[in-house]
Amino acid sequence: MSRIRSARMAKPSPACLHAQAHQPAAALPEQTLNELDRRLINTFQGGFPICERPFQVVADRLGIDEASLIARIDALLKAGVLTRFGPLFNADRMGGINVLAAMAVPTSDFEQVADFVNLQPEIAHNYRREHALNLWFVGAAESAQKVEDAFDYIESMTGLPVYRFPKEREFFIQLMLEA
Amino acid sequence: MDEIDRSLIAATQAGLPLTPQPYHAIAEQLGLTAEEVMARMQAMLESSVIRRIGVVPNHYALGYIANGMTVWDVADDKVDELGERIGQQPIVSHCYRRPRRLPHWPYNLFAMVHAKSREQAQADADQIAAVLGDACRKSDILYSSRMLKKTGLRLAE
Numbered sequence: 001m002s003r004i005r006s007a008r009m010a011k012p013s014p015a016c017l018h019a020q021a022h023q024p025a026a027a028l029p030e031q032t033l034n035e036l037d038r039r040l041i042n043t044f045q046g047g048f049p050i051c052e053r054p055f056q057v058v059a060d061r062l063g064i065d066e067a068s069l070i071a072r073i074d075a076l077l078k079a080g081v082l083t084r085f086g087p088l089f090n091a092d093r094m095g096g097i098n099v100l101a102a103m104a105v106p107t108s109d110f111e112q113v114a115d116f117v118n119l120q121p122e123i124a125h126n127y128r129r130e131h132a133l134n135l136w137f138v139g140a141a142e143s144a145q146k147v148e149d150a151f152d153y154i155e156s157m158t159g160l161p162v163y164r165f166p167k168e169r170e171f172f173i174q175l176m177l178e179a
Numbered sequence: 180m181d182e183i184d185r186s187l188i189a190a191t192q193a194g195l196p197l198t199p200q201p202y203h204a205i206a207e208q209l210g211l212t213a214e215e216v217m218a219r220m221q222a223m224l225e226s227s228v229i230r231r232i233g234v235v236p237n238h239y240a241l242g243y244i245a246n247g248m249t250v251w252d253v254a255d256d257k258v259d260e261l262g263e264r265i266g267q268q269p270i271v272s273h274c275y276r277r278p279r280r281l282p283h284w285p286y287n288l289f290a291m292v293h294a295k296s297r298e299q300a301q302a303d304a305d306q307i308a309a310v311l312g313d314a315c316r317k318s319d320i321l322y323s324s325r326m327l328k329k330t331g332l333r334l335a336e
Binding site (some may be wrong): 033035040041044045046047048050051052053054055056066070073074077078079080081082083084085086087088089090100114117118120123124125126127128129130132135136137152162163165166167168169170172178179 | 220228248283
C-alpha cells in the first residue's frame, strides 16, 4: 500500500513524455501529466529548499532548467493540478487553531448555504459529503474565539446547527500523494 | 513568533512568488533582508510552524476521486493506542481523535483515505477495521462528492 507516501515514480506512458509544453489551462486531467510533472509532485510535496536560488536547486535535481521549472509550476497551478505552492503552516504552532465542523443542510438550500459558508474568511476547507451531515468544513484562525465567532455567525444566518469536532488528539502522519 | 514572523506568514500563506529568488522577493516586499527571511523561514520549519514547503496537489486532479473520511466508534480506553497504529498505516493521510456528538454522531476516531476508486477506499477501510478489531463498535465512510473550497490558513493582514 505505497501509493500515498512512497516517492516511487509512476511509469509514464510514451505518449505523455513529450507533448507537454503548452497544455490548455482549463483542465489538465491525470493522464496528461508528463513524467516531469510526476517527478515534481512526487518529490517536492516537501523539501523545497530555503536558499538564494531554490528553483535552480530543484531544477538541477530534476535535470531541467530553472525557467522551465518555474513555468511548469505556474502551469500546474493555473490548471488546478496544484492547489498551492509554498509553505504549509501548522495552525497549532502559530498560536492559531483549526476546527472541523459539520452541518446537516437541506438539499434545497445546499448551494446557498455552501456559498455562504465559503464566503467566511475563517473557513479554509469545505467539502460536500454523502451523509445526513452533508457539509463539512474547517474553521481556521489565529484564535479559538475567531473560529467560534465564525461558526456562531453561520448558525445565526442559516438557522442550522454547526456541529463542532475539534481535534482532541492528532496521530501524526505526513500526507504525500503519489502522482 | 513575533510581528516579523507574522508578516512572513501573511506574505507567503497563499504561495511563494514564482521568481528565481522568491525569498528575496518576499524580503523586498516586507523591507527585510533576504538573509533574515531565509533564517526565519528555516527556524519556522525547524519548530514545525511550517510543516513543509512544496507543491500541494489537488487530489482530484491526480485521480484520487474517492476521498473517504472513515469514522469509527472506538472504546475510549483503546482509542489513543489504536489511533497511533492507524496513523502508521500508509493508506491514511490524517488521523484524529475527536468528540462524539450523541445522539447524531457516535464516532470518535477519524482517518482520511485517498483512493482512485471507492472499491479501493473500501479495501483501505477494511484494513483499518482489521487493526481496530473488537474495540470498534460502529463505523462509516463519508465520501466527499465535491470540494467546495480549499485555501490555506488565512491570517488577517
